[in-house]
Amino acid sequence: MKRTLAQIGGSGSGHVIPSRAHRRSSVGASLNHHVRHVAHDGDARLIEHRQRRLGQPDGRPAFRSSGFQRDTLAPLALMAVSHFAMDYAKTRWLGDRLWSFSLDQAVHISVLVALALAWPDLARQSLWGMAPSDVQLQIYAVLSVVCGAVVGVPVGGVVIKKLVEPLAPTSAPPNGPLPTAPIIGMRSAGRYIGWLERGLTITFILIGHPEGVGFLLAAKSILRFRDVQDQTDRHQAEYIIIGTFLSFGWALFAALATKAALAHWFAPL
Structure with missing residues (x-):
């Protein structure tokens, strides 16, 4: 061997x-x-x-069950008191106007930002604070989409209504006769149409097909053509055009803000 x-x-x-x-x-x-x-x-x-993107110094969540209720009572109380005080002031003294609505929302947002800066550990003590970091990023991305949809669709309807309310026609056309019979349409159809057009606009932007917004705008223009072509009531036609552009503009703003938030959470590592 x-x-x-x-x-x-x-x-x-x-x-x-x-x-x-x-x-x-x-x-x-x-x-x-x-x-x-x-x-x-x-x-x-x-x-x-x-x-670091989530604001955590290490991989361990900073959840402290013993001090969770004590640490959250103060910001919750401040948020509730400030919201109630602002809503009461708007209802009692300011009235339901555009500037009062804007002031009300600005105060609410400012309070939330101030509380987030004063108590930065609240996010770590949330229900998803114990989850791994990649799961938290996905949760924040989903919340960004939900917030964008809420701001773009129902909140946008309230804002646009406040903006066009001073422009709404208040009487019959000055250059034409009174209509023989009122035009009866679906109840709250304008609200639902606005929700659909803003929701579809946000969806087209988020999925990467902005050309769908042009198709949607063209479709609505065709459907509104009969209302706009009436030369006897230019006020009504201009009112419709302004409301349409405001609706699409608000939806584009909400979609781009949501897309920026998603790019932040899913930025290349």
């Missing part, structure tokens, strides 16, 4: 010469350790980047 070079050297001089298989195994072990070290560093940097 043939002996290896390591056995020959070991029997004669007392020095062990490593065999070729031993050298290969040593190199393989070193490369394996290096690859694991690089992979660990890459995972650590990835986790650190995600935690």
